[in-house]
Amino acid sequence: MANKEIIKFLIKKMLTTNFKIPDWAYEFHGHKCPAMPMGLRVGAAAMNALGVEHAKEGQLIAFVDLDDDHCATCYGDGLQVIMGTTLGKGNLKKTHKGKWSRTVFDRTTGRAVRVTPKAEAMLNNKKSKFFTDHRMLGKPASTVPAEIIDPLVEEVMNAPADKILNISPILNTNLNLKKDSFDGFVCEECGEITVMEYGRIKGDKKICIECVKI
Numbered sequence: 552m553a554n555k556e557i558i559k560f561l562i563k564k565m566l567t568t569n570f571k572i573p574d575w576a577y578e579f580h581g582h583k584c585p586a587m588p589m590g591l592r593v594g595a596a597a598m599n600a601l602g603v604e605h606a607k608e609g610q611l612i613a614f615v616d617l618d619d620d621h622c623a624t625c626y627g628d629g630l631q632v633i634m635g636t637t638l639g640k641g642n643l644k645k646t647h648k649g650k651w652s653r654t655v656f657d658r659t660t661g662r663a664v665r666v667t668p669k670a671e672a673m674l675n676n677k678k679s680k681f682f683t684d685h686r687m688l689g690k691p692a693s694t695v696p697a698e699i700i701d702p703l704v705e706e707v708m709n710a711p712a713d714k715i716l717n718i719s720p721i722l723n724t725n726l727n728l729k730k731d732s733f734d735g736f737v738c739e740e741c742g743e744i745t746v747m748e749y750g751r752i753k754g755d756k757k758i759c760i761e762c763v764k765i
Contacts (some may be wrong), residue, residue, distance in 0.1 A: 572708065580628040582693035585676045585703040589651070589715075590629020592707060593666045596716050597655040598634060600664040606635035609642045610658055612726065616650035622686065623673070626651055641731070656726055665719040672707070672715040679703055738762055 572588060580587045594613075598604070603611060613636035617624050627643070630636060630653060636643040652667040676682065681703055685695045692700075707715065734747035738759040745759040753763060 572704070576629075576632050579632060580625060582691075583697070583700050583704060584625050584692045584695075585679075585681065585700070585707050586623035586625035587629040587632075588704050588707045589623075589668055589672075590626040590631075591633045592629075592712070592716060593626075593651075593653055593668060594630045594633035594636075594655075596712055596718055597653065597664050597666045600666070600718055600721065601655065601657050601660075601662055603657055603659075605633070606640070606642060609640055611636050612642045612644065612656040612658060612728070614644050614646055614654045614656070616646045616648040616652045618645065618647045618649045621649055622677070622682070623651065625692070626668075656724065658726070658728075661723055661725055663722040663724050665722070667717045669715050669717055672710070675706075676703055 572591065576587070576591070577583050597613075611634060613630060613634060615627060615630060617627055627645075631638075631643060634655070636655075650667075651673065652665060654663055654665045656663040680699050681692075681695055685699070686692060712718070732746050732748050735744050736747055736750055736757055737743070738745050738750075739756040740753075740758050740762040743759060749760055751758050751760060751763045
């Protein structure tokens with residue numbers, strides 16, 4: 552089954568049906584852990600609620616409350632895999648709140664939904680040997696034995712949505728998003744290509760932000 556077909560299957564069935572996560576999702580992420588599958592569940596629940604498909608371009612905007620320096624940021628890769636909201640397309644935006652909530656906005660309809668893993672589901676993972684005997688001791692997730700990780704993954708993927716997720720009512724909202732810039736210039740000091748809106752003037756030169764500090 553092609554990746555696109557697998558994604559469609561996951562989105563339609565994730566709320567009610569047990570299934571195996573495709574190997575390429577783990578290959579994309581780099582290791583097996585319970586946080587990435589939780590991202591799959593949250594993303595699928597949001598897409599089911601909005602009635603949308605995997606984003607080919609920027610139809611969906613996802614605001615995720617992750618920051619950088621805390622546990623379970625692997626969650627973000629599950630969101631990218633299932634929804635197509637990615638760093639490269641610019642439709643995955645961190646709010647830097649240190650939480651795992653996600654608000655997904657459908658630009659076509661102006662509708663949005665907020666999906667959050669239940670606290671007890673997250674705490675259950677943190678009480679496991681995966682955290683206490685490995686991750687909290689600084690051991691890489693890729694070195695944790697399968698017999699410790701697999702039951703956590705299966706629990707996340709097979710639990711009924713209402714047991715592990717809080718899903719908000721549909722929200723009607725309006726985002727004033729900037730349009731993508733296609734204009735650029737070559738910095739007259741370092742010679743690197745720079746997006747026009749990030750340029751600065753230094754004397755009679757047009758330069759990039761980094762060269763302002765030099």
